[in-house]
Structure formats: C-alpha cells, structure tokens
Amino acid sequence: MRDHGGNIEAAKARFGGATWIDLSTGINREAYPVAVSAESFAALPRKSAHEALIQAARQAYGTQAPLVVLAGAQGAIQMVPGVMAPGLARVVSPTYNEHAACLGAQGWRVEPVATLEALAGADIGVVVNPNNPDGRMWSRDQVLALRGKVGLLVVDESFADPVPQVSVADQAGPGLMVLRSFGKFYGLAGMRLGFALGEETLVARMAELAGPWPVSGPALEVGARALLDRAWAEATTARLGAEALRLDALAAAWGWSLVGGTHLFRTYETGDARAAQEFLARHGIWSRIFPWSKGWLRLGLPGLTEWSHLETL
Incomplete structure (x- = not known):
C-alpha cells in the first residue's frame, strides 16, 4: 500500500478540530530559515544556480560523484526503475x-x-539507511560489501544527514546509486529537492528524463545556501539527538517501548497502534501507524514550541 504520513486533512476530517x-x-x-531573492521567482532557473x-551538495555529502538534482528523493525513487x-x-x-511500489509499477x-545480505543476486537491491520506520542502520562496510553482488545497489540516505559516518555517497558510481533528500533534515519538504548520485551514464539518463528545469529557482537558491551552512547542520544535529531521547522518555511514560528511530522520528511498540493514534489525536497530535503492524506507531519530533503540549497529556 502506498500510504504516507503528512495526511493531516484526513485527521481533521476524522477527528475535527482546527x-x-x-x-x-x-x-x-x-x-x-528561508530568504529568497525576487529574481529566483521571476526568472527561469539559471544554469549557474543549478x-x-x-557543488554545494557535493561538498555537504563529501563526494565528487556524478549527481543529478531532482524533485526530492521521491523524484529519484520514481526514476530508478526506468534506468x-x-x-x-x-x-x-x-x-x-x-x-x-515504483519498481512494481x-x-x-x-x-x-x-536482511541486507539477502539483496545479493538481485538486479536491483534497495536499502534505506537509516531505515524508515524502524531506524535500523548499517555501517559503510556492511553496505559496501554488497557492491558487486547486486546489479545495481540503491542506497536511500534520506535520513543520513545527522549520521554522515554511515553514508556511502563518496563511493557512488558503477553498481552503486545513492539517493539523498534535502527537505527532511532542513525542514523544507515543500521545496521538493533531492539528489541521485551514481554512475555517469545512469545519472545522465535521469537528468535527461528530468528535463531542463527539474527544480525551481527558489529551491536552487535556498538549497545551495543551506547545504553549505555547516554550523546550522551541526547545531541541529545536536538538538535533534537530545530531543529524540526526550521523546523516548515521554513515550515510556505512556507505556510504549522503543522499536527504533533516527534523529527525525521515533517508532514505538504501543500494543494497540490504532488506540494510541486516537489517544494522541484527541489532543490534536497526528501520528503515523502502519497497515502491516498492529502495534507500531511513529512520531516525528515536535518543534520547540510544541513540546509543552505533548508533555501535559
């Protein structure tokens, strides 16, 4: 099933409340923080900005691999099956x-x-590292050991910004494609910005399919500035790490046990996910449950002004 989080309209329709x-x-x-020039809206996206x-992405991800700019990691996921x-x-x-879903379609x-090792022998093998929703994480060595055992190993690193030590972006090339998301860590998902890194011929094919203006001028401008702002990234990583533990403690007080998670979300075994989701929804908090699990519930980390609401439930 292609179910997703972010469906706040469904929550409002079901439970009411503004x-x-x-x-x-x-x-x-x-x-x-977003500050965008008027020119980035008024003109077609410039090649120089692209x-x-x-270059900013290569610096941020520590790589010189061929790279294509796309409309989020989702844009890359939709293209991978066609290469x-x-x-x-x-x-x-x-x-x-x-x-x-995209591969099957x-x-x-x-x-x-x-398991990671079970990918061996496939024409395409996909691993999300760190994984969503259970937070499983594999080391660089574990991932790179699969190279050559799979026709094309696709590593989705959408949640890897706070844990660069697991990234294999610097090794992207023949047999290894790495996908990166911009919007999750930087909190700007609506910009629809992401990247695919890999073998030059595959990346060129994806760039051709994406067309001359794959992302907007504002996304180019903000993305380049944000990716080079390492002070913000380091401070944000530290804050999110501390707040993940804060959310774990709160969930434990509700009687839930940690399944796993990343700096950006935590997944808990609640015993009854639907009941847990409804408990939160009655207080205006929307969460994610999964059709294949009766107990798992995933929570993103609250914003700085939102913690007090959760901590008074």
Whole structure:
C-alpha cells in the first residue's frame, strides 16, 4: 500500500478540530530559515544556480560523484526503475513503501527481504539507511560489501544527514546509486529537492528524463545556501539527538517501548497502534501507524514550541 504520513486533512476530517501538530512525518519542524531573492521567482532557473547547488551538495555529502538534482528523493525513487530493463528487485523491508511500489509499477518483480545480505543476486537491491520506520542502520562496510553482488545497489540516505559516518555517497558510481533528500533534515519538504548520485551514464539518463528545469529557482537558491551552512547542520544535529531521547522518555511514560528511530522520528511498540493514534489525536497530535503492524506507531519530533503540549497529556 502506498500510504504516507503528512495526511493531516484526513485527521481533521476524522477527528475535527482546527489546530493540529502534525508529527506523522519525519520532517524537522524547526526549518532552515528561508530568504529568497525576487529574481529566483521571476526568472527561469539559471544554469549557474543549478551548478552552484550541485557543488554545494557535493561538498555537504563529501563526494565528487556524478549527481543529478531532482524533485526530492521521491523524484529519484520514481526514476530508478526506468534506468534498467525490468528484472528482479529486492528491497530490505519493512521500509518506505514507494521503492517497491515504483519498481512494481514499472514491471519489476519485487521481493521484500529482511536482511541486507539477502539483496545479493538481485538486479536491483534497495536499502534505506537509516531505515524508515524502524531506524535500523548499517555501517559503510556492511553496505559496501554488497557492491558487486547486486546489479545495481540503491542506497536511500534520506535520513543520513545527522549520521554522515554511515553514508556511502563518496563511493557512488558503477553498481552503486545513492539517493539523498534535502527537505527532511532542513525542514523544507515543500521545496521538493533531492539528489541521485551514481554512475555517469545512469545519472545522465535521469537528468535527461528530468528535463531542463527539474527544480525551481527558489529551491536552487535556498538549497545551495543551506547545504553549505555547516554550523546550522551541526547545531541541529545536536538538538535533534537530545530531543529524540526526550521523546523516548515521554513515550515510556505512556507505556510504549522503543522499536527504533533516527534523529527525525521515533517508532514505538504501543500494543494497540490504532488506540494510541486516537489517544494522541484527541489532543490534536497526528501520528503515523502502519497497515502491516498492529502495534507500531511513529512520531516525528515536535518543534520547540510544541513540546509543552505533548508533555501535559
């Protein structure tokens, strides 16, 4: 099922109420400050701005690999199935459901697997690292050990900004494609900005499919500035790390146990996910549950002014 978080309209329709805190996604609720020039709106996106963003991304991700700018990591996920003739795809699961959905929609035979090692032998193997929603994380060495055992190893690093030590972006190239999201860590998901890094021919094919203006001028401008702002990234990583533990303590007080998580979301075993979601919804807090689990509930981290509401439930 292609179910997603962020469906706050469904929460309002079901439970009523005008004021909600949407914690159903893994998006930083303390966004990078946005200041955009009028020119970025008025003119078609400039090649110079596009190149500046590419260079900023390479610096931020520590890589010189061929890179294509796309409309979010989702844009890359939708393109990956088309870079090769359909065959066998294996996806480490459970995980973000768009990988399997997009592969299946484009003729791939998709097999969910439980371990990284089980990807071996597939034409395309997909791992989300850190994984969503259980927070599983594999080391660089574990991921790179699969290179050559899979036709194309696709590593979705959408939640890797706070844990650069697990990233394999610097190794992207033949047999290894890395996907990165901008909007989650920087709290600007509406900008629809992401990247794919990999073998030059595949990246060029994706760039051709994306067309001459794959993302907006404001996204190019803000993205380049944010990716080079390492002071903000370091401070945000430290804050999110501390607040993840704060949310774990709050969930424990509600009787929930930690399944796992990242700096941007936490997943809990509640015993009854629907009842837990309704408990939060009655207080104007929207969360994420999963059709394949009776107990798991995922919460994004609250914004700075939202903690007091959760802590008085």
